[in-house]
Amino acid sequence: MGLQLPKRARRLTGVALIPVLLLLASCSQAQQDEWKRGAMPEAASDRSNVMIEFWQWTWVAALVVGVLVWGLIFYSVIKFRRRSDDEVPLQTRYNLPMEILYTVAPVIVVLVLFDYVVKVQDEVKAAPEPDHIIKVVGQKWSWSFNYYKDDAIGGQTVNVVGTPADPPTLVLPVDEVVRFDLDSPDVIHSFWVAGFHYKEDVIPGKTNTFTLTPTRKGDYRGKCAELCGVYHSRMLFNVKIVSADEYDAYLKTLSQNPDHVGLFEGADYARTQAGLETQGGAE
Ligand SMILES: [Cu+2]
Numbered sequence: 001m002g003l004q005l006p007k008r009a010r011r012l013t014g015v016a017l018i019p020v021l022l023l024l025a026s027c028s029q030a031q032q033d034e035w036k037r038g039a040m041p042e043a044a045s046d047r048s049n050v051m052i053e054f055w056q057w058t059w060v061a062a063l064v065v066g067v068l069v070w071g072l073i074f075y076s077v078i079k080f081r082r083r084s085d086d087e088v089p090l091q092t093r094y095n096l097p098m099e100i101l102y103t104v105a106p107v108i109v110v111l112v113l114f115d116y117v118v119k120v121q122d123e124v125k126a127a128p129e130p131d132h133i134i135k136v137v138g139q140k141w142s143w144s145f146n147y148y149k150d151d152a153i154g155g156q157t158v159n160v161v162g163t164p165a166d167p168p169t170l171v172l173p174v175d176e177v178v179r180f181d182l183d184s185p186d187v188i189h190s191f192w193v194a195g196f197h198y199k200e201d202v203i204p205g206k207t208n209t210f211t212l213t214p215t216r217k218g219d220y221r222g223k224c225a226e227l228c229g230v231y232h233s234r235m236l237f238n239v240k241i242v243s244a245d246e247y248d249a250y251l252k253t254l255s256q257n258p259d260h261v262g263l264f265e266g267a268d269y270a271r272t273q274a275g276l277e278t279q280g281g282a283e
Helices: 004-025 029-036 048-079 096-124 244-255
Strands: 132-139 142-150 156-161 169-173 178-183 189-193 198-202 208-212 218-224 236-242
Touching: 048 096, 132 169, 132 189, 142 244, 156 244, 169 244, 178 198, 198 208, 236 244
Parallel strands: 132 178, 169 236
Antiparallel strands: 132 142, 142 156, 178 208, 189 198, 189 218, 218 236
């Protein structure tokens, strides 16, 4: 009896896996890749891969623990189920090795994950010398991007100011190091581009910075990831990753329009835009 259970369990696992395998087999390559990434978006920055790997291995760790726990649950449910003889199984308590095991095992799991987190964090937070600096202002209820003292336009600063009715586009050069300086004139927002696999809070009175290199041309979506108030859902922006030449040309075009020249630090502009009924913005 004791030997039959694992064999039956194995057979059951095999049967349970059939729909999963069929589903995977019927998927396109793109869908299969998405499954492998655990539904994470495709990598678009040099910080993405380490985060995707971290996500995948965290799932593996969780599944190993899960399979062990489910296994023990189903084993005891089946093995010690009520039978006609009504015999109560052996009650074990104060079993020192057992108690040490279930104290030490979770501590080891946490330590291993902690070590991994620190290593991943060091890689993601690495800040090499930037080619470009972008001062991002997150404000109620949109985003503004300042391309800061860029060499391509003779050291000028140019800006793009978004409004809730007209979300801004952040243009970035592919394969060049960009540092983002994040500021808020009002409440805490959070700058998030899912394709970069990174987000950072935008905190009033404190400039947070992070550095990354966009690695894949294309269009992406960005949003505020911190519930910051009534019009939080309007805090969307687009991201366009272009070639270095296109990027320089874009900055030049902005520098030719006086409306876009200078450092824009935000405050009342975005929240008094058409489309927001309350003058001064709802608190
Ligand atoms: Cu926000």
